[in-house]
């Protein structure tokens with residue numbers, strides 16, 4: 001039977017930015033079908049019914065209770081993930097929840113427990129650790145050709161802090177700042193490449209702009225139980241753009257203008273107050289007056305999260321938007337990744353193998369709780385000025 005004959009039937013909670021970014025995937029990948037949704041914004045609900053012919057509900061609970069929904073995609077603000085995942089699981093629904101999994105380890109534990117009791121699956125994503133070049137680098141490491149991973153180095157300079165935000169996205173206590181939103185990507189990538197089990201974290205975080213009063217930057221040193229270590233650096237105040245080191249390809253796998261960060265700051269100058277800023281964000285999302293559908297045609301490069309280098313005993317692997325450049329005793333060669341025909345198809349790949357082939361998720365609850373633990377340790381290390389030892393780490397699931 002072809003996948004399109006039995007697509008995974010999704011109900012969506014939250015039709016905002018994350019959903020908008022997944023929209024090209026949902027529209028083009030026949031392995032999923034959007035059957036229901038809830039968002040408090042009436043315009044988004046109307047657009048959903050018109051675009052997908054799906055049912056729009058008046059509450060998150062109604063989506064979870066809808067008998068036609070198999071999996072619930074939770075794409076609401078971070079602070080809602082824990083409650084909504086549990087709600088879905090209590091209705092017997094499997095869940096795909098956006099990163100970060102939650103804002104505390106206690107919430108992650110509750111989500112895992114409730115899903116286990118209900119016998120429902122949990123996948124945390126999209127995150128950029130789903131990207132094809134990351135998975136390719138992992139396969140190359142698993143081939144054994146390069147020996148063990150010794151060191152990983154990841155660096156990303158973006159305009160994150162100057163994109164339109166909701167007020168809580170600029171308040172660390174409510175999950176704001178680059179540690180919760182962006183380390184969730186970068187730490188997941190670094191863990192996936194170095195083996196998963198982080199022993200300790202030492203980090204410094206930067207709050208350099210009082211008008212955006214949350215973490216905008218960090219630098220972290222991670223040690224791993226297997227002896228590897230990693231550095232992860234992120235600057236969301238970026239005047240500079242590390243995409244220039246990625247062949248000029250942006251995070252979404254498309255060509256990016258050299259002055260994109262400058263343009264973001266120019267647009268931010270037109271913002272008058274926090275309510276208007278939040279409204280600008282909303283209006284650019286699905287159902288909003290400024291919404292434009294991202295390109296659905298096949299990109300010629302993969303999505304990525306900036307430069308990542310993996311040093312193994314017998315070779316260095318440099319992730320690029322199109323694959324992995326290998327440097328070893330035989331010189332240098334390029335191993336191409338299969339650029340997905342549909343953007344972010346890798347998320348649906350994992351969803352499909354879990355939903356239809358009974359495989360264990362790579363980005364399951366315990367894996368993703370461990371990433372949240374590292375993110376929280378970044379913040380704690382800055383506060384305490386010392387190394388933070390970790391207790392909830394897990395190795396990469398074997399497939």
Ligand SMILES: NC(=O)c1ccc[n+]([C@@H]2O[C@H](COP(=O)([O-])OP(=O)(O)OC[C@H]3O[C@@H](n4cnc5c(N)ncnc54)[C@H](O)[C@@H]3O)[C@@H](O)[C@H]2O)c1
Nearest residue numbers: 013014015016017018038039075076077078098099100126
């Ligand atoms: N993987 C990625 O690339 C990516 C990109 C952006 C955001 N995200 C994640 O997605 C999540 C949402 O962030 P965002 O930027 O999309 O925020 P957003 O504000 O753009 O969208 C959130 C949406 O949720 C809706 N909402 C609010 N309360 C709700 C409720 N009770 N039930 C259902 N819907 C509700 C809002 O009306 C809004 O449309 C965050 O956890 C963020 O980390 C991931």
